Amino acid sequence: MTFDTWFVFLAAAVLICLSPGANNLLALTNGLRFGAAPSLAAVGGRLAAFLVMIVIAAAGLGAVLAASELAFQIIKWAGVAYLVYLGLRALMAPAAASAVPAAGAGRGLSVAALARREFLVAVGNPKAILVFTAVFPQFLVPGEAALPQFAVMGATFLATECLAAFAYVLSGKIFAPLLRDRAALVNRITGGLLLAAAGLLASASRRA
Template sequence: MSLDMWLAWLAACWLISLTPGAGAIASMSSGLKHGFWPGYWNVVGLQLALLLQILVVALGVGAVLVASETAFSLIKWAGVLYLLYLAWKQWQAVPSDLQPAAADAAPVSIARLIGNGFVVNSSNPKAIVFMLAILPQFLDPTQPLVPQYSLMAFTMVATDMIVMAGYTGLAARVLKYLRTPRQQRYLNRSFAAMFAGMASMLSLVNRTH
C-alpha cells in the first residue's frame, strides 16, 4: 500500500469513526455509567468486533453474507433486538446508577463491558457490507494482501479507539454535573431513545441500501 493510499484510508477511517452510530452511543452510555477507565473497556469490545468484521471480509465470508438474505436478516434482527434490550435497560436504570461507585462497591465486570461492545458492533451486518464495499478500493492487487489488510485493520482500530475515547471521556465528564435524580433520569431516557432509534434504523437496512 502506497503512502498516498494509506493517507486516503486514514482520512476515511476518521470520517467513519466520527460519524455517530451505535458504537458511539454505547461508548457514551458506558462512560456516563462507569466513568472513563472502566467504561473504556466497552471500546475494547467494539474493536474486537471491528477486527472480526475486517477478517470476515478478508477471508471472503462477507461476500457470502451479502449474497444470503437469510444470514443477513438473522444478524440484522439479532442486532435490532440487542439494541432494544439496551434501550430498555437504559430506560429502567435508576438515577443512582449514574453516581460514582463507592469505594466498597463491587468492581465493574470487565468481561461484561467488553462483551457489550462486541455484541453492539458485531450484530450489525451492514458494517460487513460496508467493509466489503470500501476496503477493496484501497487495496493494491499487485501486492500481497495480508500486509495490506493488517495495516488497514491497525489504522482503523487505532483511529476508532481515539474517537471512542473522546465519546467515552466526554460522557464521563458530564457525570459530575448530574446533581439531581431528575437530571439523571432525563439523561438515562435520552440514551434509551438513542438506542431505540439506532434499532429502528438498523431494522430498515437491507443488503443494497
C-alpha cells in the same frame, strides 16, 4: 500500498469511525453512566468483534455474507433487538441504580460486562462487515499481495476506532457531572440514546 493511498484510506476511516453509529452511542452512554476508565477498557469488546470481521473479509467470506439478504436481515434484527433491550432496561432502571458515579468511583457493571455489550452490539451490526468487504478492497493496490494490505488497513481502522471511541466516551464523561444528581434523567437520556442506536441499525441497508 503507497503512503498517498493509505492517507486517503485513513481519511475515509476517520469519517466512518466518527459517525454516530450503534457502538459509538453505546460508548457515549457508558461514559456517562460508568466513567471513562471502564468504558474505554470495554471498547476492547468492539475491537475484538471488528478484528474477527476484518479477518473474515480478508478471507473472502465477507463477500458471501454481503450477498446474502437473509443473513444480513437476521444479524441486523438480532442487533436491533439487543439494543432495544438495553434501551428499555435503562429506561426502567431504578434511579438509585443509575446514579452517575463521581470521578474515580466506579460502580455498576463490570468491565467484562461492558465489553460484552460492546462485542454483541458490534457483531449485531451487519453494516460493519459490509464496510470491510466493500470499502477495504477499493484501496487494494493491484499486483501487490492483498493480505499485507488488509493487515495495514485493518490496523489503521482499529486504531481510528479507538480514537473515535475515546471521543464518545469522553463526551459522556464531560456531561456526567451535570447529571450526577439527576439519575432519572440519566435513565431517560441513556435509554433514549440506545433506542436511537436501535433505530439507526434498523434503518441500515446492504448499500455500503
